[in-house]
Amino acid sequence: MKRMTEAQLSELEQDFNAIRDQVVADLGERDATYIRRIVRLHRTLEVAGRITMPFGFIPPVFVGATLALGLSKIIENMEIGHNVMHGQYDWMNDSSLHSQSYEWDTVCTGESWRRTHNYEHHTYTNIIGKDRDYGYALLRLDDDEQWRPRHSLQFINYILLSVFFQWGVGLHELESERIRRGEIRVKDKLPFLKDFFRKGGRQAFKDYVFFPLVTLPVAPIVLAGNIGANLIRNLWSSTVIFCGHFTQQAETFTEAECEGESRGHWYLRQLTGSSNFTGGKWVHLLSGHLSFQVEHHLFPDLPAHRYPEISEQVQAVCQKHGLPYNTGSFARQYGSVLKRIAAFSLPDRIRTRLPALSMAHAT
Amino acid sequence: MLAREKPSKALRWLGKQLFNRENPAAFFDPLLESLNPMWVRGYTPARVEQVLKETAETKTFILKPTQRWSGFEAGQHVNICTEIDGRRHTRPFSLSSSPVLWQEQGVITLTIKRLPGGLVTNWLHDRLEVGAVLGMSDAFGDFLIPEPAAPVLFIAGGSGITPILSQLETMATQDYRAPITLLYFVRTHEDVIAGSQLNALAARYPALTLNIVATHLGASPRYLSDKDLDTVPGLKARKAFLCGPRGLMELAEHLLRGRGIRQSDIHCTFFAAPSAGLSDQAVGGQVQFTESSLEVGSQGDANLLEIAEAAGLSPRYGCRMGICHQCSCRKTSGTVINRLTGQPSGRGEEMVQLCISVPQGPVSIEA
Structure with a gap:
């Protein structure tokens, strides 16, 4: 990471604070109208998907219904749930859009998400050993973690994680790697597991039992469509999230670097540990504006639809301080994620000798 | 908090299973709201039917809450939720109409004075239009007409008359059998809220003695004094109800206690502007x-x-x-x-x- 003096960091802090203050001062009806429109879009898609799914014996209807339900889940998880739970709309004082009471349409409970994502991941972003989102304690994505033989097959793990992403996210707080290492006991995690099974049970009951049962003659079609919708959401959200921190340019940090850090250093770490990808309006909406991961990590509680608007200002601050602003096309960023997963599945002595993977040097 | 529906146990279970919320109907609210805001289930909607001008600074809003609203007793208040520039604001207001009006015609009234610099009251005055829909809470408050009937002394100041209007209307309708005196303090006669309504009440309801006092006519203000209390027959046996600015309430309470009226017989309620004086820096x-x-x-x-x-x-x-x-x-x-x-x-x-x-x-x- 670029070294900056305390004075430079303090200037960086002021520059980013200025962007933040300007948006906060401008929050109002436009943001409320925006998020309510998205909520209506979600409800419309979900109702449409559920109603048309039983007619899925007509192939085009099946495709349409599955897509509608899949999109509704993506929008609810990414643009509504994730962002609302960050407190982006708390200022509206609307209890249906409040961070602490929102419960989203996925296996992971809102409570667990607020702890592991809002607090741990967003406070300790990319600090190896503290940010458990880094590789999800499943993948080796950095040479700070020692290579082990099981890492050679981590690409398979990655694919499995993507397919069952909502279950993986739901189980994240179990900290299975620490249980394996004997640092904590399963018993300590019983309250978490109870919540996990309750919420996971609900999600499975709704999509795989309730809606197929109420449409009994066509139950297999509804079941297949619901599985398809969940799969679409899982693959997409996993892909978006991996593009956010695991591109080859995204930096990692050690605990020592971040001890007692200033707000300026925190900004710097958020900036250099995140990566954006470009795309059309719909790409941004469906990614919950995590395509502006840099802006999101700098300002996690500003309404996400504001990120495209402040992107230029953020880039100007980066330029002023000679800092990288990590962005690229979706294909390029995702390609570099896949490369990173592949590269670090190899022992370092082989990895560093392969020219094709030379970009994947240790950070 | 706004009034929320309490769905049955089975519905709550289904809501949790299907929509991750206790009230399954509220899942559809964003869609219902755009069709007709009165169909919303997540809170109690109330439509503005009419807006009447009382004084230069005071308006009465006639609202029609959805039928499932639980009603109120005279002297109670409701929280009203408005959305101003994307933010929801909740403020308590006294109901100024009689519960009979709600029971018979399904409407209620709020009589609201502008607070200088107040965000919500000024918005209600300037921006709220007939046909708009507000969020409303259940009624609350224990500023209630004494049961069984006992002699009553109301002391009101300015917009503090609003819960008392509701009580007087209700007492007149019930033909409440005990002497009632209202001492109503206003700055000038232009500031009298619901003056004609009060006079009509006094005319048709002989138990009511009405005394409207303008405080700012002469060179020096004329506040509540022992002389005013001397005009109230059988003062000692009265239950006192005070509603108005903090200064008036404190003065009234002091004078009444001096006359040997027990604390338990003095009922206060007030929604006054916050006491000024805190500087911006004071934390x-x-x-x-x-x-x-x-x-x-x-x-x-x-x-x-x-x-x-x-x-x-x-x-x-x-x-x-x-x-x-x-x-x-x-x-x-x-x-x-x-x-x-x-x-x-x-x-x-x-x-x-x-x-x-x-x-x-x-x-x-x-x-």
Whole structure:
């Protein structure tokens, strides 16, 4: 990471604070109208998907219904749930859009998400050993973690994680790697597991039992469509999230670097540990504006639809301080994620000798 | 809080299973709201039927709440929720109509005076139009007509007349069998709210003695005095009901206590403007943590999270720097300064982040 003096960091802090203050001062009806429109879009898609799914014996209807339900889940998880739970709309004082009471349409409970994502991941972003989102304690994505033989097959793990992403996210707080290492006991995690099974049970009951049962003659079609919708959401959200921190340019940090850090250093770490990808309006909406991961990590509680608007200002601050602003096309960023997963599945002595993977040097 | 429907147990279960919420109907609210806001199930909607001008500064809003609203007793209040520039604001107002009007015609009235500099009252006056829909709470408050009938003395000041209007209408309709005196203090005669309604009441309801006092006619103000109380027959046996600005209420309470009226016979209610005097820089104050029944004082710019922890509470928290919203709690009253923006909050009920909120004067927190 670029070294900056305390004075430079303090200037960086002021520059980013200025962007933040300007948006906060401008929050109002436009943001409320925006998020309510998205909520209506979600409800419309979900109702449409559920109603048309039983007619899925007509192939085009099946495709349409599955897509509608899949999109509704993506929008609810990414643009509504994730962002609302960050407190982006708390200022509206609307209890249906409040961070602490929102419960989203996925296996992971809102409570667990607020702890592991809002607090741990967003406070300790990319600090190896503290940010458990880094590789999800499943993948080796950095040479700070020692290579082990099981890492050679981590690409398979990655694919499995993507397919069952909502279950993986739901189980994240179990900290299975620490249980394996004997640092904590399963018993300590019983309250978490109870919540996990309750919420996971609900999600499975709704999509795989309730809606197929109420449409009994066509139950297999509804079941297949619901599985398809969940799969679409899982693959997409996993892909978006991996593009956010695991591109080859995204930096990692050690605990020592971040001890007692200033707000300026925190900004710097958020900036250099995140990566954006470009795309059309719909790409941004469906990614919950995590395509502006840099802006999101700098300002996690500003309404996400504001990120495209402040992107230029953020880039100007980066330029002023000679800092990288990590962005690229979706294909390029995702390609570099896949490369990173592949590269670090190899022992370092082989990895560093392969020219094709030379970009994947240790950070 | 706004009034919420309590769905049956089975519906709550289904709501949790299918929509991750207790009230399954509320899932459809965003769609229903765009079709007809009165169909909303998540809170009690009330449509503005008519707006009447009472004085230069006071308007009466005639509202039609949805039929499932639970009604009220004379003298009670409701919280009204408005959305101003994307933000929801909740404020209590007295119901000025009689419950009979709600029972017979399904409407209620709120009589609201502009507060100088007040965000919500001015918005209601300037922007609220007939046909708009507001959120409404269940009625609350114990400023109620005595049962069984007993002699009553009302002392009202300015817009403090509103809950008393509801009570007088109700008493007249019930033919409440006890002497009633109203001492109504206004600055000038132009400031009398519902003057013709009061005169009509006095005319058709002989038990009521009406005395409207203008305080600012002469060179020096003429406030409530012992002389006014001398005009009330059988004062000692009266139940007193006070509603108005803080100064009037304190004066009235003092004079009545001096006349040997018991504290338990003096009922007060007031929604006055906040007492001015706190400078922008003054921070610190008494903090009440309602769920833990704990009250502690704070000085300087200690934030609510630090204050709670110093008091031995352990509220949920995360980053302690205003990022993660783990520590957000409901503030029920009082003003806090946001440490990040330096901006003061509103006085009403809203969520605040404990770790960046510094109390300014007394604050109540649900924690």
